[in-house]
Amino acid sequence: MKIVIVNYGAGNIQSIKFALNRLGVEAILTDDETKIRSADKVIFPGVGEASSAMQKLKASGLDKVIPTLKQPVLGICLGMQLLCNTSEEGNTKGLGFFDVGVVKFSNSVKVPQIGWNQIQNLKSNLFEAVSENENMYLVHSYYAPLCKETIASSEYGLQYSSALQKDNFYGVQFHPEKSSTAGEQILKNFLNLTSNISNQIKR
Template identity: 65%
Template sequence: MKVVIIDYGAGNIKSIQFAFKRLGVDAQLSNNTDIIKAADKVIFPGVGEASSAMYMLRQSGLDELIPKLTQPVLGICLGMQLMCNYSEEGNTKGLGIFNANVKRFNKRVKVPQMGWNTIKALKSKLFKNINEGEFMYLVHSFYVEECAAQISTTNYDEDYASALQKNNFYGVQFHPEKSSVAGEQLLKNFLDL
């Protein structure tokens, strides 16, 4: 199986590669459109700030490629947020794959939300053999509002979408590569899609 991690300068790539290696998969890092198109599975990671990440995607033409991919694609953290319509972070237009917007957490709570939090209302094969109320690891100051594509919910001051799915596109706000046994199970489930 050929797994490609999109390399556009905004990802914690090494920990994702190590997570797949533990599952017996050598995930290739690439920004080459032909290599990405030929992959069986694509990982769209992201750590950093939305507007600069979108700038890098536009510079490489990946903003045009990603929404047209037909194999399973998993956006992680900022990767998932960039798949939405719009982010308040940097007043950024996203890829428009998910019909949802990204908002900043209310000032009532400490940002970023950093650490373990639970996922509930799980609705996808992505969560096979993962329990309701399982803990996942998160680091983020912005969140995806509740929407039709939501397949998991987390609460931090209010409920928000911690995972999304539309057709072959999946997104998770948490970091499966840092989420112990449950995170590893999610990556395995993604490989099995």
């Protein structure tokens, strides 16, 4: 199985690579379109600021490549947010795959949210063998509101989307590579997904 981590200069790539190594998988780090399109699974990471990350995607042409991928794709943290329509961070136009706009947490909570938080209302095979209210590690100031594509939620001043899914695209706000056994299980579930997504959302 060929696993690609999209390397565009805005990802927490090494920790993801190490997490996959623990699962016995050697991932390829690349920005090469041919290698990305030929992968069995694609991981789209992201750490940092949305507008500068989008500029890096555009500079490499990956902004046109990623939304057209047909294999299972997993966006992590900023990677998930960039798959949305827009982000208030830097007034950024996203890749427009998830039909929701990313917004900043209000001043009523400490920003950024750093640390462990529970995920709830799990609705996808991505969460096979993961318990309701499992704790995941997060670091973020912006969030995707609840929407039709929400497959997990968390609470931080309000309920927000901690995971999204549409067709073969999955996004998680948390860092599975830093989320202990449960995060490892989510990565394992992603690796086990097939390209046939018709029965993978549990409503």
